[in-house]
Amino acid sequence: MATVSVPKAHWSGRRSTLASIRLAVLTFLADPQWLIPSMIAPIVFGFVSFELFLGTPDLVVYVILGAGMMSMWGQTLYGSGWATGQDRNIGTLEPTLSAPTPYVFVVLGRILWNVVSGLIGIVLVFVVVVVATGTVPSIDNPVAFVVLFVFTMLTLAAVGTVFAAAYVYTRYAGFIQNVGEFAFYIGTGCMFPIVILPFWTNPIALLFPPSWALDALRYASIPGYVGFSWGLGWDVVGGVATTAIYLLIAGIVFKRVERHVLEVGNLQEY
Amino acid sequence: MSSVPAIEARGITRVFQSRKGFFYQDVTRTEALRGVDLTIETGEIFGLLGPNGAGKTTLTKILTTLLLPTSGTARVLGLDVTKDTERLRARIGLVLGGERGLYNRISARENLRYFADLYGIPLAEREKRVNEVLEWVGLTWAADRRTEEYSRGMKQKLHIARGILHRPEVLFLDEPTIGLDPKSARETRKLIRSLLGEGVTIFLTTHYMFEAEELCHRIGVLSRGRLAAIDTVAGLRELVGGDRTLEAEDYGFEDSELAAVRHLPGVSKVVSEEYGPVTRLTIRVRTGDLTIDTVRQSLIGHGGLQVRERRTSLEDVYLDLVEEEAR
Known part of the structure; x- marks a missing residue:
């Protein structure tokens, strides 16, 4: 090995996040099992949504948003947490943590990729529904729709980051996630608007940023949509506020969790 | 040689707590390390020997910032392992052996690129450095193959390649040849030895006495969480x-x-062990005065007596120290 003098290495959050995205893409491409959550599951969700909203005006938009968001949520929640769980299983958590980059950037890259790969699902549902119904949906406010769509992705990423911290904390995080997954699907309004659920569920749902963002997204895309009484504007404010809180929590939790796992020494457990 | 030791540990203890029972009410405390003091100089290959559960991996993880000590202080390259973790991680390398620890669905090259990014190796240098370490460990020919297709020995080489990718000043190797076939183990030892020429300080844990004897300047014997001895092989x-x-x-x-x-002149220690009907006296000799004939004369009357001489092996030393610690 040649001893060439090289500039001193310095980690960068941006580069580590991009490296993590690259790894996630390579893993995705290398593993056919990802076809199930990213392509097959959205179509199944689409059929369920179709049955659920049959007879509703703007059925097509409801179906696309319902099934698409289910898919994105699943990808984000499952993918971000699962990838960290996988790091435990295959023994890469220790080498990754022994690098100078804070682990949160690795998680962030994975979540961003999972959110984007969730888009594959929403596009797929769109194509299937348009072909099946012969209807091209009309969006009430296309610009607001696109902006709020990106915003919804960010709210999903914020929740995914907190979940990923749980996977670093304990090998039992998968159990907690599996138990809570369907409650999240329903409780955050992925499949259908929260307002149709009993009122007592609403305050709980509002603890999660996607609940606000999804309501805003429906306001922007479905004419005459009746969601939370405060309307689109306050949905956005609530979504921004809860997302900021989640990102803050994720930052604090990650630091504490990293310290905690060094204290208890459970990094190698799987 | 730098005035700051490469590794310095003082009074390191580590207690693990495990909980059992339905309500996790049963708490078991295990003292993995009990007051370890250690100084390793720059450019040294230091070997840490010890039986399973002696605390070798625990000490390695503490020194590589992957575990916090319960008490005591440790500095690597002058940096506190509990406080200066980010700066320290950029300057040390860790090689944990075994089948795990690699992204198996992607190639060796992609594994290395990923870790090069996490270590912040300048982008302009990345490919050169990846190729360099792949060549150094002899994996260029398989660089673009998925690591799931790698043999155990190839994986071990890739672990080492990853460990030295960012040119660490101190490299920690935790049982790097465990489970390898003799040829792969020899190649791995050759790689480790050649790192010395690069000025890397090496901290090596191993079960294999000959490996420690062949590679290490000094050896520490860890038993039940305590350093029973630390010296050169001759000193031990x-x-x-x-x-x-x-x-x-x-x-x-x-x-x-x-x-x-x-009581024979020059005898420092005699251990008697039973092997079925046969008793073996192991006689440690401090001076050259004692000969086989002298022993024969003192045990006269034993018709079937067999006496032979050999060099005190590191294994003898190790077993003596571990047994003494156990007592």
Whole structure:
């Protein structure tokens, strides 16, 4: 090995996040099992949504948003947490943590990729529904729709980051996630608007940023949509506020969790 | 040589707590390390020997910032392992052996690129450095193959490649040859030895005595969480009684005969062990005065007596130290 003098290495959050995205893409491409959550599951969700909203005006938009968001949520929640769980299983958590980059950037890259790969699902549902119904949906406010769509992705990423911290904390995080997954699907309004659920569920749902963002997204895309009484504007404010809180929590939790796992020494457990 | 030791540990203890029971009410405390003091100089290959559960991996993880000590302080390259973790991680390398620890669905090259990014190796240097380490460990020919297709030995080489990718000043190798076939193990040892030429300080844990003897400048023997001894191989031999060992075997010896052997000039230690009907006296010799004939004369009357001489092995030293610690 040649001893060439090289500039001193310095980690960068941006580069580590991009490296993590690259790894996630390579893993995705290398593993056919990802076809199930990213392509097959959205179509199944689409059929369920179709049955659920049959007879509703703007059925097509409801179906696309319902099934698409289910898919994105699943990808984000499952993918971000699962990838960290996988790091435990295959023994890469220790080498990754022994690098100078804070682990949160690795998680962030994975979540961003999972959110984007969730888009594959929403596009797929769109194509299937348009072909099946012969209807091209009309969006009430296309610009607001696109902006709020990106915003919804960010709210999903914020929740995914907190979940990923749980996977670093304990090998039992998968159990907690599996138990809570369907409650999240329903409780955050992925499949259908929260307002149709009993009122007592609403305050709980509002603890999660996607609940606000999804309501805003429906306001922007479905004419005459009746969601939370405060309307689109306050949905956005609530979504921004809860997302900021989640990102803050994720930052604090990650630091504490990293310290905690060094204290208890459970990094190698799987 | 730098004035700051490469590794310095003082009074390191580590207690693990595990909980069992339905309500996790049963708490078990295990003392993995009990006051370890250690100084390793720059450019040294230091070997840490010890039986399973002695605390080797625990100490390695503490020194590489992957575990916090319960008490005590440790500095690597002058940096506190509990406080300066980010700066320290950029300057040290860790090689954990085994089948795990790699992204198996992607190629070796992609594995290395990923870690090069996490270590912040300048982008302009990345490909050169990846190719360099792949060539160094002899994996260029398989660089673009998925690591799931790699043999155990190839994976181990890739672990080492990843460990040195960012040119660490101190490299920690935790049982790097465990489970390898003799050829792969030899190649791995060759790689480790050649790192010395690069000025890397090496901290090596191993079960294999010959490996430690072949590679290491100094050896520490860790037993039950305590450093039983730390010295050069020659120093350790002295510590347990000398460089020469005589072995006398026959069907039983009287206590008086044992006492007579113990009092022979130059004898530092006599251990008696039963092997079925045969008793073996292991006689550690401190000086060159004692010969096989002298031993024979002191055990006269034993028709089937066999006496042979050999060099005190590191294994003898290790077993003596571990047994003493256990007592």
